[in-house]
Amino acid sequence: WKRMIDGANLICLGLAGSLASAGLWPLVTWLVERGYVDFLASTAANITEDLLEQRGVTFHRVEPERVDDAVLWEDGFYRFYDHVVSAAEYDKMEDFTGEFFDHLAERWMEPTIPGVRFMREYGRWLEAQGLTGSVAATCARNGVPLFVPAAHDGPLAEGYRTARRKGPVVDFFKDYEIALQIMDRFMTPGRGTAAIFLGGGVPKDFIQIIATSVCAIRGGTASPHVAALQITTDNTVFGGLGGASVASECVSWGKEASDGSNIMLFTDVTIALPFLCQGLLEHYGPAHRRRRPPVGEEWRFGG
Template identity: 35%
Template sequence: MRSKFLKKPTHPIEVHPGRSISDLTDGMLGVGFQGRKLGEAVDVWARMLREKQNTIWLGLAGAMVPAGMRRVIAYLIKRRMIDVLVSTGANLYHDVHEARGKKHYIGSHMVDDVKLRKCYVDRIYDVFADETEFYQTDLWIEKEFCPNLSDMYRYSSREIIYELGKFLDSYGAEEDSIVLSAYHSGVPVFCPALNDSSLGFSIMFANRRRGRRIILDSLKDVDESSRITEVADTTSVIYIGGGVPKNFIQQTAVIAGYQTRHDRSHKYALQISTDMPMWGGLSGCTFEEAQSWGKINLRAKKVMCYADATIALPIVAHALGEKFKKLRRNVPVFEWGKGETLKIRYERRSL
């Protein structure tokens, strides 16, 4: 019995000048702790991409766009390394802000926040933003974008973000926008907490101050998202952080199981987060815990990498870019019909 625990020795990392990132992450599969988990994260994501007909969800939480992860997410969308995005409203708002040519700024966490308030400078740890520029973006959404939305139509967040991408396209926004990349690539974007963001309250102001009747139907979000997991051949999940996006994606497997009377749990699962499971929150709950709910398949390939996503995500994305310089996969194409009906067909693409 003792020998079964001692089969595979660790393999110390060697330093090779000019070594590729993907070769390094492969080498990290032979080390311990979160170094190995980072290597496993690349491996599991690569398995997702090699699956024959697989729909890959990405949940995006935390201030990833202000922290500089915007182009990484846009790259993953353009290469169709993900197929559906679920994001916080804040990340989408900050993406739109930069798509308009505005910036976030290198700052410091060692600063007098009272002085920042007096200068109308907002702080996200060590990143600064100009609140007066935020106000301009708020007005742009309220005055420029919202006239493109119809009164009394019950929008899902996916439909609003689609219209936002369409408007950014006509506006001539920069191509590295997450919202614009998703619009061009046919990637649905859900924002289940849209109202919990500047994007949401700017739409609200269009109703309050301009006599509009724009309606956000949150239950339509639940219906549309669960239909994806219901009709997809296979589904996989990737979580950057946790929060609402993680739970929103997890629950699609439960709802789809209720509806179809079949196991619709996710086959592959990856999370990069600093959240811990012992506090009982969904953000930190393990995939093993999720298996008890039927959210993650009992035989799923899964990995939890406990790391700062601003460190891990660029490494993982670069490693995948090297491994799949010519990516060929069956990409899901979403065809939305009346009454929230959905068909998915798979289209072979070179990406």
């Protein structure tokens, strides 16, 4: 990660799972604010469930092996493995996101909107609502494009359902085009892209598929990813993309460079990420801010 920060790479972060409910969202915003992330692909959960704590909602720890989920349902709690949250408060958060769709319908007159622009508007709206610490608001404020390829797979879908006005259709193929332009721009000597995957899932695949497309349009030349780090508990032997090794299998697809610094770290992200952030803090100091490379303007204004 330090090599990425010290170099001229575009640093892409894939944020999988429901890490926000596990309390990791402040670390993600810290990385963005310090310039250690230039391009973020996330699940829908991570850019909505971070709103719960900011809205004053408390998570409670439970013992997964001893909890009765039927009782939790009757008592009005949703469980995230070893912690639970009030179902009523979670549902209120989903309804709250519906207000954004009403807001966007009033402001965006075009029939479609790129997903990355949708997320920028969402972040700016959250900022105006006082939720300045959210991942989406932090990305919008710091000029980091936020891609959520499966945005409907989470609370935003419920927000859409309850919204009075639905607004423009989100164009996810436009996202692919914009992300491709951003990554391709870094295919120059001494630059390239770098990828950090917290988990796997759709965020990992989105970043990886863009890399293969850059490789293809350039005639099968070297992958744009000159370095990659994945933190996961998914084992490679099960054949899923989440566990596909960035150090071996992914090289065959042109996703990672064969001579790149590609590392698989098989551990729990909730344990590893705090240590990594602490290491970066101790190495660079509390006042350090990396000068973020320009990613272009397509994601800001695409319509």
